[in-house]
Amino acid sequence: MNCTKCKTKAVIGLPRHNAAFCKGCFNGFVHDQVARAIKSEKMCGKEDRILVAVSGGKDSLALWDILLKLGYRADALYVNLGIGTYSEQSHAKVTKFAEAVAAPLGATLHLHTIEQEAGAGIKELAQLIHRPTCSTCGTIKRYQFNHVAIEQHYDVMATGHNLDDEAARLLGNVLHWQEEYLDKQGPALPASVEGFAKKVKPLYRLSERELAAYAVLNRIDYIVEECPMAKGSKVLLYKEVLNRLETESPGTKQMFYWGFLEKQSKKQLTAATMTEKDRAVLHPCTSCSQPTTAEVCSYCKMMARAKTVVPR
Ligand code: SF4
Ligand SMILES: [Zn+2]
Numbered sequence: 173m174n175c176t177k178c179k180t181k182a183v184i185g186l187p188r189h190n191a192a193f194c195k196g197c198f199n200g201f202v203h204d205q206v207a208r209a210i211k212s213e214k215m216c217g218k219e220d221r222i223l224v225a226v227s228g229g230k231d232s233l234a235l236w237d238i239l240l241k242l243g244y245r246a247d248a249l250y251v252n253l254g255i256g257t258y259s260e261q262s263h264a265k266v267t268k269f270a271e272a273v274a275a276p277l278g279a280t281l282h283l284h285t286i287e288q289e290a291g292a293g294i295k296e297l298a299q300l301i302h303r304p305t306c307s308t309c310g311t312i313k314r315y316q317f318n319h320v321a322i323e324q325h326y327d328v329m330a331t332g333h334n335l336d337d338e339a340a341r342l343l344g345n346v347l348h349w350q351e352e353y354l355d356k357q358g359p360a361l362p363a364s365v366e367g368f369a370k371k372v373k374p375l376y377r378l379s380e381r382e383l384a385a386y387a388v389l390n391r392i393d394y395i396v397e398e399c400p401m402a403k404g405s406k407v408l409l410y411k412e413v414l415n416r417l418e419t420e421s422p423g424t425k426q427m428f429y430w431g432f433l434e435k436q437s438k439k440q441l442t443a444a445t446m447t448e449k450d451r452a453v454l455h456p457c458t459s460c461s462q463p464t465t466a467e468v469c470s471y472c473k474m475m476a477r478a479k480t481v482v483p484r
């Protein structure tokens with residue numbers, strides 16, 4: 173199998189693009205897909221300061237790597253969840269990447285440790301406050317990400333969600349007809365109100381397999397295991413189903429998610445209409461000032477509850 177572009181020996185075949193690439197041309201393809209995503213969705217400019225949410229997995233570290241190589245000003249935030257060896261290993265991978273690759277390019281890594289703030293790791297904390305682990309985790313990560321972005325004056329927050337993640341999420345939202353989530357499933361969400369930073373997903377044009385290949389070819393040392401709490405999650409099941417379809421018919425995931433985006437853009441859900449909608453229901457949390465629909469935001473409620481039940 174030879175490279176579609178330069179005809180030397182290919183290292184990866186991409187059936188959905190009917191192409192194969194050598195390492196150099198594959199890196200060019202990946203960078204080009206991210207550059208196209210950023211441009212077509214007006215995600216950010218070269219002068220913007222970007223905060224990347226990193227987990228130690230292939231997608232987020234690859235995203236940080238690609239943004240820096242494309243010349244963007246990208247720092248990162250890692251939230252240590254306190255899940256035994258999984259968190260220890262992912263923390264170590266993030267720190268290693270930050271020191272070896274990001275720091276020499278002038279980028280900074282911010283760290284937040286849940287145990288330090290709440291007095292317990294995510295699993296114990298969720299049990300003590302009687303909430304599902306993943307929803308507790310989601311609330312904390314969203315809050316911290318937004319908090320650091322606003323406090324440190326980042327223009328945009330970027331996450332490593334890839335095509336597989338977005339297609340699986342779309343399938344879940346369609347199966348349950350969760351229309352309010354469908355409205356917000358685009359790869360770029362504007363800074364809807366004062367206190368909420370803009371959010372982008374520059375990897376939405378690349379599949380999980382392509383990102384794993386990018387990480388391996390570029391010697392990005394990432395944590396291969398999924399978070400142990402993800403076991404049995406519906407998203408993994410949706411991904412399996414979509415992978416089965418993709419094997420039979422390459423391009424299915426892309427057709428499904430990109431087709432949805434095309435239909436969305438026709439609906440012209442503009443930044444202005446979203447801002448108005450959000451502004452009508454959101455106001456500052458009386459405790460921390462982040463936007464919320466209640467008097468006190470769910471993060472502050474959770475932390476207040478943690479203070480009363482977590483033994484210190
Ligand atoms: S799977 Fe792990 S990282 Fe993902 S939301 Fe659940 S606890 Fe958090
Ligand atoms: Zn080539």
Ligand SMILES: [Zn+2]
Nearest residue numbers: 457460469472
């Ligand atoms: Zn609050």
